[in-house]
Amino acid sequence: MSSEQQQTLPPQEQDQQPGHETEMNPRPDYEPRYPGSNRLQGKTVLITGGDSGIGRAVSVLFAREGADVAIVYLNETEDAEATKKLVEREGRTCLTIAGDVGDPSFSRKVVDQVIERFGKLDVLVNNAAEQHPKGDIAEISPEQLDRTFRTNIFGYFYMTQAAMPHLKEGSAIINTTSVTAYRGSSNLLDYSSTKGAIVAFTRSLAQKLAEKKIRVNGVAPGPIWTPLIPATFPAEKVKTFGSNTPLKRPGQPNEVAPSFLFLACEDSSYITGSILHPNGGDATES
Template identity: 45%
Template sequence: MTDSPAQDLPGHESDLQPTADHGEHSYRGTGRLLGKVAIITGADSGIGKAVAIAYAREGADVVIGYLSEDDDAADTQQWVERAGRTAILVKGDLVDPAHCRAMVAQTVEHFGRVDVLVNNAAVQMYRKTFEEIPDEEWDRIIATNLSAMFHLVKASLPHMPHGSSIIGTSSINSDMPMPELIPYDVTKAGIANMTAGLAQLLADRGIRANSVAPGPIWTPLIPTTMPPDVVDEFDEMSPIGRAGQPAELAPVYVMLASDEASYVSGARIAVTGGMPIL
């Protein structure tokens, strides 16, 4: 991944070299999510964008949560609309619990319910020593990656009918922590743990909860948060010998959101290019 220039957070798809594949020209839907309403955080780029495109082509309407990347979010919106589905853009910072609740409120106001909640938005920062981690950086990563999931789930539950699905984006880092990404590692382990607990707590309400554990995936988060030498070696982190593309995760998120996965709850599915999870 030597061609991509360094970016400032939050990063933009248009600056990513080589470009990422979100399934824009490859994903083919078969109606597996027809009529469902999905909230996807971080849906302007990366994994979230690929999931939004796949969900729309499977028949779902999509609420696109994003921080500030207006052009990227608008691009996701047009792909959803080209699939014949409705896309709502909700801009704001998930660090604020009030924004999390407002995102759910806008969804319910427009669609009347939440069938699928994909907790995907995340931030990380590469630090060579523990002492280098600023207090405010720790707080922001925890709030964005983990606390936002708590607030979104809590706000969504009253509006989730029987058969609904909660999906958390965990990471290979939850089991194999990268020492330079400790705050991020902690949140990804927390997401896996929270999701497993929710699966048990919500079973009698007919609401399923699962998580996906990606390995190295090529998204704007990589060049915005990692030094160039680490980015140069990103392809080498996977046994397959290359980074994964966001499009390669979308089918797993589709399966977990679909009624076909009616007995799948409490699972954590690895999409890691051969890196095992415990």
């Protein structure tokens, strides 16, 4: 094994996306590293893909900072219930909603439930995603292409459209893109394409909503240890996941969540249309 392919994790894989955190070894580190300082006190936050991985870390951190949280997930009920308990442990309320973000009617139902439960919506985090590696562009079926775009970018549009009537001055939208939007990925052509679209969506929407004083930004993680990894790649690839970064390891979800917190709170009040890059030095940002 070369120095660029050092083992960073035990070999493992899962047979279904988006994967289950309960089956991972080791479990991703979601715990906030610091006491809260009320930076989101009284806020209501909606997070898609909030049941596990980066979404779980963001949910728990936001709760520690004073926010009530609604999390959307596909079908990982056990992970979602665990995240709910973690949010409640921080003294906040958590609403869990299962369904497909690629369905525009579902997005409307989600926002309706959030408003019914909390009476408002202050921060939207578009985070749900899926990926399906293929070695050749000819192997990407129309069904896979549609599915990847429907979840990864259409879902961002649908959830934002549903949320817009309830967002107001001071609200924030944060979109999860990826390092693959900047450096590309030869085996994730459709996934990396959606992530590039998210960057353009973020910058364009930021321009559109600036007059409403609603900020729109994004986070582009590098290789982060989340359920999507063992659910995507074979065990031998998982074994060396993240070893080709300058830091020689994958990141943990709680190393990414503070970027979302910064963009959600008033610390970033003069920032919109920007992307943060917690990627272990994996690519040159632009």
